[in-house]
Amino acid sequence: MSDLLAPLFSMHMPVLPVLLPLFTAVILLIMGDQGGEASHGGPLLKRRRLLSLTAVVLGAVLSWSLVAEAASGVLNVYPLGGWPAPFGIVLIIDRLSALMLALTWTVAVPVLWYATGGWDARGRHFHTMFHFLLMGVSGAFVTGDLFNLFVFFEVLLIASYVLLVHGQGRERFKAGVHYVVLNLVASALFLLGLAIVYGVTGTLNMTDVALRVAQLGPEQASLFKAGAMLLLVVFGLKAAIVPLYLWLPGTYAAASAPVAAMFAIMTKVGVYSIIRVHAVILGDGAGHAALAVEAWLLPVALITMALGVLGALAAHSLSRLVSYLTVASVGTVLAGIGLFTPQAMSAALYYMVHSTLVIAALFLLVELVASQRGETGDRLQPATPVGQPVLLGLMTLLGAASAAGLPPLPGFLGKLMILESSALTPAHAWVWTVVLVVSFLTLIGLARAGSILFWNVLPGNSQSVGAGTSSRLVMATVSLLALSLLLAVAASPLKRYTDAAAAQLADRAAYAEAVLGPIGGAAAATTRPYRGGEGEVRLPPAKGQP
Amino acid sequence: MSLEFLVASGIGVVAAAGIYLILRGRTWPVVLGLCLLGYAVNVFIFAMGRLWQDAAPILLATGRVADPLPQALVLTAIVIGFATTGFVIEMALRSRHESGSDHVDGHEPGHGPGHPGDKP
Secondary structure, three states, X not given: OHHHHHHHHHHOHHHHHHHHHHHHHHHHHHHOOOOOHHHOOOHHHHHHHHHHHHHHHHHHHHHHHHHHHHOOOOOEEEEHHHOOOOOOOXXXXXXXXXXXXXXXXXXXXXXXXXXXXXXXXXOOOHHHHHHHHHHHHHHHHHEOEHHHHHHXXXXXXXXXXXXXXXOOOHHHHHHHHHHHHHHHHHHHHHHHHHHHHHHHHOOOEHHXXXXXXXXXXXXXXXXXXXXXXXXXXXXXXXXXXXXXXXXXXXXXHHOOHHHHHXXXXXHHHHHHHHHHHHHXXXXXXXXXXOOOOHHHHHHHHHHHHHHHHHHHHHOOEHHHXXXXXXXXXXXXXXXXXXXXXXXXXXXXXXXXXXXXXXXXXXXXXXXXXXXXXXXXXXXXXXXXXXXXXXXXXXXXXXXXXXXXXXXXXXXXXXXXXXXXXXXXXXXXXHHXXXXXXXXXXXXXXXXXXXXXXXXXXXXXXXXXXXXHHOHHHHHHHHHHHHHHHHHHHOHHHHHHHHHHHHHHHOOHHHHHHHHHXXXXXXXXXXXXXXXXXXXXXXXXXXXXXX | OOHXXXXXXXXHHHHHHHHHHHOOOEHHHHHHHHHHHHHXXXXXHHHOOOOOOOOEOOOOOOOOEOOOHHHHHXXXXXXXXXXXXXXXXXXXXXXXXXXXXXXXXXOOOOOOOOOOOOOO
């Protein structure tokens, strides 16, 4: 039996990160969810939690085995339904995809564990939506087709709409309406951008688009650039760059803690898409359309960092402060990508992994701290002291120091790599100034918040360490923080991996060979865009079936 | 007047009306605006397969056929658009129920948090 299953398993591995959460979510739906406190501690809730946690742990194992496979440099191409590219949809697992998958599922495990501490019983179908979110995010990371990327964006967005209002309340619904409307407008722009890309190149397969864009004449290239700019707006809205970040602080601050922590990965989906479209398809070697966004991306990223940290300084609550730090961290990552060199890309990937873990941990920490401050919650005002000042204080210190980039924490390493990689580029003075000043201001903002939270306390007894701080919640947060600290220890292998990932992304020929086959590469003639001339329709070159 | 001009200006007018409605302050016009924008986008995708006259919609043994791919894309976009429109209507109704106002900010202008006439 296992002889039969093992090849089947390895053959279909690229699609499993999408199918696993899908089937888990469907089973959870069938199991039903009455919700509310009535089901709290009931056998059904226990079964749901067990199934949900088992699935995320399985997914984490699966994604790490994909990393192990991708680390050798193979491009694992999976044509869905056996249809050859560019006519069918392909999934591609390269180093970048595998890294993003592993990051997603590694964050998901502690976050879901945290959510089983009580949040999942404060509404219905939390686990179902959590798995649909994971399905959308995983799908967006593995797909090799731009329209399929749109579909997975919609899957993750629909799940995120429901998760955002999980727990309900007026504030969440207000933020929810804004978030949904903004993202629906962005979806419309996404479709417009895709339609232009299709109209110009006649294909939506990422690898094929990358080949065709190099063959475009100057007039068509400028139309393609317009489409790419529309896509930058869409991805920029997801990633929260200037001037499209204004929705993020209110939305993330309104969401419940585990949801906000999981949303930390969603800004990275936007960043990932910018890498795929604007840094790879429109990278060097894209002919007339090459580096179309070079003039925009770096300045926008630096302004995003600056405004993000100013927002963090002005924040009146801890959750808003962390939300603004999310904005600043996205700016830092995009600054690395905006330099358009493999070294800077590698540094940006390293920093992205670190910032996702730290931001997710900080969002969980916000709720731990707030739950011990009574009525004051996470507002930055003096209140009665927290019940566990040493534990929470240490965790805040570690998270804050890493977010600000103090040595020897991974945030420092990430920022150092970005600074180092910018040294030989013309923009290095700007990058150095902004990154260093922003790091300093982040430190000030977090130090101010920390001193108000832990030192500037009102006389009186500390709040009782109630149900808000069960050991499970603390352990889940600690494990996320520990994972981010592990990045400092494992910096060398991770940096080697991201170096290789950045080098792999620049290798267009390898992708063409892997996806389109030896005769479908750069030299192949194309019938696209389809003009309908008689006798022009040719069948695609046959490609080995999986 | 060419067919291209007619289609392009039609998309433009519908999209402009949609954007105007999205910028309104109440949730219902916003939902209508999203629908209109969705229609404009769907026709735009369709037009990106080029405008065809006297061509078969699906592949026959002989003769010209229209580009089938945008038709498949637009079907997907319509289905997703339908689902999200249903969701945003439900969201708007719940927000109206929770806050007592159908304004997108969750409170009537001049009655918001921080205003003298604040009524929670």
